[in-house]
Amino acid sequence: MVNLSIRADVAVVGAGPAGSSLASFLRLQGASVVVLEREHFPRFHVGESLLTMCVPALRRMGVSLEGADFANMKPGALFMLEPTRERLRIDFSRGLEGTFPYAFQVERAHFDAALAHHAEALGADVHYGAQVRSWVEDADGVCLSGEWGSVRAQLAVDATGQDAFFGRRQRTVEQLERFGRAASFTTFAPVRSATARECVGNGDILILLVPDGWMWLIPLSRERVSVGLVERTPRPGVSAEQAVSHAIEQSEFLVDFFANSNRVQPFRRIANYSYYNRTPSTARSATVGDASVFLDPIFSSGVTVAVTTAEMLATTLVASLHSGSPLEMKEYRAACLKAYTTFDRLIERFYRPEWVQNVFFSAGKDDRMLREFTAILAGDVWRDDNEVQRLLLASAARTGPEIT
Ligand SMILES: Cc1cc2nc3c(=O)[nH]c(=O)nc-3n(C[C@H](O)[C@H](O)[C@H](O)COP(=O)(O)OP(=O)(O)OC[C@H]3O[C@@H](n4cnc5c(N)ncnc54)[C@H](O)[C@@H]3O)c2cc1C
The missing domain is CATH 3.50.50.60 (FAD/NAD(P)-binding domain)
Incomplete structure (x- = not known):
């Protein structure tokens, strides 16, 4: 053009x-x-x-x-x-x-x-x-x-x-410094666990408040879930993949939630955005x-x-x-x-x-x-x-x- x-x-x-x-x-x-x-x-x-x-x-x-x-x-x-x-x-x-x-x-x-x-x-x-x-x-x-x-x-x-x-x-x-500084995110499917069904099976968004920030779990369809971690003080040198994987491993709830599901999108990160x-x-x-x-x-x-x-x-x-x-x-x-x-x-x-x-x-x-x-x-x-x-x-x- x-x-x-x-x-x-x-x-x-x-x-x-x-x-x-x-x-x-x-x-x-x-x-x-x-x-x-x-x-x-x-x-x-x-x-x-x-x-x-x-x-x-x-x-x-x-x-x-x-x-x-x-x-x-x-x-x-x-x-x-x-x-x-x-x-x-x-x-x-x-x-x-x-x-x-x-x-x-x-x-x-x-x-x-x-x-x-x-x-x-x-x-x-x-x-x-x-x-x-x-x-x-x-x-x-x-x-x-x-x-x-x-x-x-x-x-x-x-x-x-x-x-x-x-x-x-x-x-x-x-820039507004008072909020989360970095978001790391990806998408998982198929998400079929009983924990996932109970929390987001009806289509609700789940906001999980974790130390130093929060996470989103968004059911994009019945079995496809977008997950993101927002950190207030992201650790230097830690990639989006390491940050999200670590957050999931640290949480018994999230391990259950994502049991037997796979990542279907690349890990992405957006920083300093407010x-x-x-x-x-x-x-x-x-x-x-x-x-x-x-x-x-x-x-x-x-x-x-x-x-x-x-x-x-x-x-x-x-x-x-x-x-x-x-x-x-x-x-x-x-x-x-x-x-x-x-x-x-x-x-x-x-x-x-x-x-x-x-x-x-x-x-x-x-x-x-x-x-x-x-x-x-x-x-x-x-x-x-x-x-x-x-x-x-x-x-x-x-x-x-x-x-x-
Ligand atoms: C981590 C994260 C999670 C979020 N989660 C949510 C959520 O769950 N729900 C929600 O409502 N919002 C969420 N948001 C915010 C949401 O993404 C934005 O508020 C929304 O996309 C704003 O729409 P917009 O049209 O202003 O900008 P955008 O959607 O970003 O669109 C801007 C468009 O402008 C184009 N563009 C840029 N520069 C130029 C140029 N020079 N010339 C021509 N075109 C150009 C881009 O290609 C783009 O298509 C989230 C944001 C982040 C960072």
Whole structure:
């Protein structure tokens, strides 16, 4: 692909869940959209567990996951302390009124491709293998270019995920040090043990709290389980394979869980990933999804926040296109901050085992409190009747910079 010369109302960089959802919502409001994606799809991506509030947002976009062969129904989340096996199950059907009752675990390669194809079906002009290398903004719009050619648009959006293309070029990405520092992960199949059946056989995600971090066990299908270890202080020189294998060997529970199953994906590692972009928008450019903020993934909030805020951003962009004036981001930014700060505060607390034991696990005894935690863990974070969320938002970060 060489020498393309395209014009559009909005240019979106990146066709992950944030970029493709934004493109779909923009098309539904009549804007012309070009999407530039570096990779060819399907491509591997970590981040397989959705929160329930993603489901209605996807439906508003025209996407339904019911019956999709890459999606496994997720009715709840099981939190467990290792080694005591003390546990609390969050049942999404018991959130606050209006909290959507179930979610899905998805194979991201196929989920992301489905969202990109949906945007194309709605009329978005999606280009694969088109890495954006230059981003120039002037008073009338933005010009993006790469080896494939160039795009001129009135507005541009950075949806490049952790590449955070726009923020890293501006040097406005600030690292958040207070969470897990490295994730090591892979996938096992066939996982058929009685322990696995009992914990994740119904589709629940299992979050296991281990010394110095936590682990995820995500049933991608009946017998295929994604497993990851997130460490706060990863030991130097220890590979992803050594870290995950060691964590499994050290835990009687995990040895039972994975009995007679095999690894079916390579070991992978992503390190130093929590950050926020201090300048997430300008007069003609905005950011969405991980390009804006990335937080420790313990609550699986990334895709859901990306999709739901993409819907809000589409409305903001269309208002600017109609008025011809620079972007007015105050409302969108406030909505993003409400979500990100809620999860930030909760993540911080999950690295304090005494808080998990004394507050979170005790919530099981108080119906209203449990419903409020459930609503947050479902991604139902834009409401005003949640006292647990109100208290989280009223608290300050314990260490390191605030997301602003
Ligand atoms: C270890 C780990 C576990 C996670 N687990 C979960 C989970 O269980 N549930 C969950 O919801 N989230 C999870 N996440 C987070 C989740 O992966 C992200 O929040 C989500 O992918 C964000 O979507 P996005 O569209 O913003 O970015 P991405 O999905 O990363 O998409 C960005 C796209 O931009 C493209 N791109 C990048 N640079 C350029 C460029 N210059 N030009 C053109 N294209 C470009 C990339 O190829 C990519 O396709 C996890 C993250 C990590 C690190």
